[in-house]
Amino acid sequence: MQKDIEITLLPHQLDQDEIIKNKLSESLKMAENRIKAFEILKRSIDARSRKVIFRLQVRVFIDEEPAIDISMITYQDVSNAQPVLIIGAGPAGLFAALQCIENGLKPIIIERGKDVKQRRRDLAAINKQGLVNTESNYCYGEGGAGTYSDGKLYTRSNKRGDINKVLQVFVDHGAEKDIRIDARPHIGTNKLPHIITAIKDTILNAGGEVFFDTQMTDIITEFGKVKGIEVNFEDKIYAEHLILATGHSARDVYELLHGKNILIEAKPFALGVRIEHPQEIIDAAQYHCDNRSEFLPPAYYSLVEQVGARGVFSFCMCPGGIIAPCATGENEIVVNGWSPSKRNNPFANSGTVVQVTLDDVQGYDPLRMLNFQSEIEKLAFEAGGGNLVAPAQRMIDFVNNKLSIDLPRNSYLPGTKSVMLDNILPQFVSESLKAALPLFGKKMKGYYTNEAILVGVESRTSSPVRIPRDKESYQHPQIKGLYPCAEGAGYAGGIVSAAIDGINCANAILNSL
Numbered sequence: 001m002q003k004d005i006e007i008t009l010l011p012h013q014l015d016q017d018e019i020i021k022n023k024l025s026e027s028l029k030m031a032e033n034r035i036k037a038f039e040i041l042k043r044s045i046d047a048r049s050r051k052v053i054f055r056l057q058v059r060v061f062i063d064e065e066p067a068i069d070i071s072m073i074t075y076q077d078v079s080n081a082q083p084v085l086i087i088g089a090g091p092a093g094l095f096a097a098l099q100c101i102e103n104g105l106k107p108i109i110i111e112r113g114k115d116v117k118q119r120r121r122d123l124a125a126i127n128k129q130g131l132v133n134t135e136s137n138y139c140y141g142e143g144g145a146g147t148y149s150d151g152k153l154y155t156r157s158n159k160r161g162d163i164n165k166v167l168q169v170f171v172d173h174g175a176e177k178d179i180r181i182d183a184r185p186h187i188g189t190n191k192l193p194h195i196i197t198a199i200k201d202t203i204l205n206a207g208g209e210v211f212f213d214t215q216m217t218d219i220i221t222e223f224g225k226v227k228g229i230e231v232n233f234e235d236k237i238y239a240e241h242l243i244l245a246t247g248h249s250a251r252d253v254y255e256l257l258h259g260k261n262i263l264i265e266a267k268p269f270a271l272g273v274r275i276e277h278p279q280e281i282i283d284a285a286q287y288h289c290d291n292r293s294e295f296l297p298p299a300y301y302s303l304v305e306q307v308g309a310r311g312v313f314s315f316c317m318c319p320g321g322i323i324a325p326c327a328t329g330e331n332e333i334v335v336n337g338w339s340p341s342k343r344n345n346p347f348a349n350s351g352t353v354v355q356v357t358l359d360d361v362q363g364y365d366p367l368r369m370l371n372f373q374s375e376i377e378k379l380a381f382e383a384g385g386g387n388l389v390a391p392a393q394r395m396i397d398f399v400n401n402k403l404s405i406d407l408p409r410n411s412y413l414p415g416t417k418s419v420m421l422d423n424i425l426p427q428f429v430s431e432s433l434k435a436a437l438p439l440f441g442k443k444m445k446g447y448y449t450n451e452a453i454l455v456g457v458e459s460r461t462s463s464p465v466r467i468p469r470d471k472e473s474y475q476h477p478q479i480k481g482l483y484p485c486a487e488g489a490g491y492a493g494g495i496v497s498a499a500i501d502g503i504n505c506a507n508a509i510l511n512s513l
Contacts (some may be wrong), residue, residue, distance in 0.1 A: 001062045003028065004041065008053045011295035024060050031264040037061040044183035044295070052296060072172050073102065080205030083239040084509055085229060087216050087253075089113075090144020092245035092486030092494045094196070097203045097504030098169065103510040107208040108239065112215040112250075113141030115200075116193040126325050129411040130387030135215070138336065139249040139324040139460075142212065143196035145326070146338075147270065153496050161500035169499075173198035184300065216253070219260065219482070226481030241509045244481045245485040245502060248463035249328045251370060253488070257467065258367060263478055266360040266361075266369045267466040267490050270315070271376065271429055272353030273421065273454040274323045276410050281446045282319065282348045283474055298343045301350070301444060305436040310428070312436035315351035319343045322411035323455055325388045333380035333390050335412070335455050347411045351458040354432040363477060369464035379424045380457045386418050391424055392416035394447045395452040399434045410453050422513025424456055466490030474508035483508060
């Protein structure tokens with residue numbers, strides 16, 4: 001017999017099986033020897049009171065042993081199967097490829113950037129020299145932005161697909177098993193590259209193909225149907241199914257589609273800054289203590305405020321993390337954040353952004369939101385003075401319209417420069433942030449402080465363009481065989497939701513055959 005129950009534990013009890021078994025016995029009102037095994041289904045921190053606890057959803061096996069877990073997926077050889085072109089080797093592209101193999105189709109992944117090993121050199125040049133390789137950076141390359149985006153696996157996309165399958169694939173390729181049970185699962189930027197490489201190897205071993213340093217430069221169509229693609233302005237690769245999983249920073253892809261009169265649409269997004277605090281401030285606020293217990297992870301927060309008609313919210317919060325330079329082109333500043341698996345850096349950062357609506361940018365050009373985004377990034381670059389130095393300001397100074405005399409120590413490696421962020425951000429973004437930040441401080445003690453630094457700009461929160469598709473077939477309404485996918489097409493917002501969308505596109509192809 002099996003029974004699912006909830007128990008609570010103190011932080012130091014979390015890894016003590018005997019205490020857990022005793023709690024289960026007390027809760028079920030039965031002898032411990034009847035409990036043959038237990039499985040933790042979900043684990044979360046409850047810090048609402050001064051005494052921080054863990055809540056565990058546990059499956060208890062009473063008078064019987066659990067069945068042996070044989071959940072690992074096996075992949076068939078698809079070397080000679082029907083090909084499917086997949087543009088982009090991010091989470092959506094990789095999981096689309098794995099699902100194609102499950103479905104008996106041969107994935108051919110086209111990735112403009114480099115593999116993980118070669119990509120590291122370009123990231124070092126970004127951080128140390130402020131030099132951006134426009135084809136190999138934090139967004140382009142094996143694993144896409146996901147490889148260096150912290151590895152947060154939290155999502156609300158449980159109605160779109162099988163989240164547990166996505167998590168299991170990560171575990172099968174080297175992730176810690178705990179990601180299957182944590183309420184906010186996290187892999188860590190230091191571990192993701194090895195996992196991404198293992199997924200690529202699975203694809204290759206099953207007969208799929210992966211091409212790096214290969215840019216799609218045209219889509220070949222005939223009578224409203226996909227026939228293949230052009231790569232690197234010369235070579236042709238032919239296939240009748242094309243999954244477009246290029247991410248939200250591949251601006252040339254939007255321009256290619258627009259230039260070919262393939263329908264795209266302007267889409268709202270969010271714009272703001274990265275805000276970084278000393279991690280100890282966040283820990284003290286969230287755990288109601290002066291010093292965080294060694295049994296507790298660095299604290300997380302999520303904040304949202306309505307300012308007039310606009311939402312202002314924290315985004316992609318990175319406990320014990322760093323702020324990273326994520327520009328994909330020259331003369332632009334884009335910042336993002338990530339954490340290593342142990343989340344043991346001294347700072348906590350989060351994107352803090354304001355909704356930008358279609359009414360904020362006048363016109364009918366489907367690229368107008370993208371162009372607006374690009375203009376802000378260029379202003380940030382100019383304000384920083386070059387070499388990816390980012391414009392920054394202390395929090396209270398920003399709210400009080402005061403230039404910061406100096407800036408606190410922070411994690412952004414190319415460096416920061418004290419500026420008036422009002423000169424970069426649109427007025428409606430600045431004014432919304434200024435109204436929201438003191439309110440955030442009322443919600444979380446210690447948040448509103450001049451020890452916090454605002455670093456600009458956080459602009460790639462989601463795609464500023466949507467590539468439309470049919471809800472049932474997942475195909476573009478004009479082009480049969482073209483499957484707009486995940487973040488770059490406007491249908492996902494993170495690693496797991498992107499992976500699910502990749503799986504769904506691969507299944508849609510199978511259904512069309």
